[in-house]
Amino acid sequence: MAVKSAKMRELLRLYFIMGSANCSDNPEEVLRSAIKGGITLFQFREKGKGCFQGEEKLHLAKRLQSICRENHIPFIVNDDIELALEIDADGVHIGQEDEPASVVRKKIGNKILGVSAHNLGEAKKAIDEGADYLGIGPIYPTSTKEDAKAVQGLSFIRELKNANINIPIVGIGGITAENAAPIIGTRADGVSVITAISQADSPEASARMLYKAVHIEGNKQ
Ligand code: 3NM
Numbered sequence: 001m002a003v004k005s006a007k008m009r010e011l012l013r014l015y016f017i018m019g020s021a022n023c024s025d026n027p028e029e030v031l032r033s034a035i036k037g038g039i040t041l042f043q044f045r046e047k048g049k050g051c052f053q054g055e056e057k058l059h060l061a062k063r064l065q066s067i068c069r070e071n072h073i074p075f076i077v078n079d080d081i082e083l084a085l086e087i088d089a090d091g092v093h094i095g096q097e098d099e100p101a102s103v104v105r106k107k108i109g110n111k112i113l114g115v116s117a118h119n120l121g122e123a124k125k126a127i128d129e130g131a132d133y134l135g136i137g138p139i140y141p142t143s144t145k146e147d148a149k150a151v152q153g154l155s156f157i158r159e160l161k162n163a164n165i166n167i168p169i170v171g172i173g174g175i176t177a178e179n180a181a182p183i184i185g186t187r188a189d190g191v192s193v194i195t196a197i198s199q200a201d202s203p204e205a206s207a208r209m210l211y212k213a214v215h216i217e218g219n220k221q
Pocket of ligand 1: 116135136137138139141142143144145148149172173174175192193194195196
C-alpha cells in the first residue's frame with residue numbers, strides 16, 4: 001500500500017474516468033468542466049473504437065495530466081504502466097487480464113495502485129500484492145466496457161464488507177446521480193463514472209449532481 005487509506009477514501013469519492021473515445025466534445029474541455037463540478041480523482045483510459053495510440057496517446061495524456069496538476073487532482077493511468085512511468089503519473093489502475101499487481105507494484109514504487117476485482121479471491125490477492133484500492137463492478141448495466149462481466153448490483157460490495165475487508169473500494173458501471181446513493185449506502189467509498197459525465201451536455205452540472213448524491217449519502221453514515 002502506498003497511500004494512507006483515509007486519503008485514498010477521500011480521493012475515491014467521485015472518480016472520473018475518460019479517454020478520447022468517451023467524449024463527443026474536446027476531452028480537455030470535458031475534463032476542465034468535470035473538475036469544476038467537483039471530481040476528486042481522474043483516470044486516463046484510452047480504449048475503444050478509434051482510440052489514440054503511440055505519440056497521439058502520449059500527447060493527450062500529457063495535456064490531461066497538466067489540467068489535473070493545475071487543479072490538484074491526482075492523475076491515474078489505466079493499464080499502461082510504461083506510459084504512467086514515462087509521464088510520472090500519480091498512479092495506475094489494472095484489471096485481472098493485466099500483469100499481476102505484485103509485478104506492477106514493484107515497477108511503480110509508491111504510486112497509487114488500483115485493481116479491478118470481481119470475487120473475494122481476486123480481492124484478497126490484490127490486497128496481498130499491494131493494491132491501494134479496489135474497483136468493483138459492473139454495479140449496473142453499462143455499454144461502455146465491451147468485455148464487462150455480469151451485472152452484480154451491490155452483492156459483491158456487501159460480501160466484501162461482511163468478510164471485514166476494509167480496503168478502500170469504488171463502485172463502477174452504469175452509475176449516475178440517480179442511482180449512486182445505494183452504493184455509498186453499502187459503505188463503498190465512492191463511485192467511478194465514465195458516460196454520466198463524459199457524455200453529459202454539461203459535465204460540470206453532471207459531476208456536481210453526482211458529488212451531491214455521494215456526499216449526502218456519505219454524511220448519513
Ligand atoms: N469497468 P460507465 S464497468 C471501465 O465492471 C469499466 O470493471 C467496469 O462506464 C467493471 O460509467 C466500466 O459509462 C465502464 O458505465 C464504466
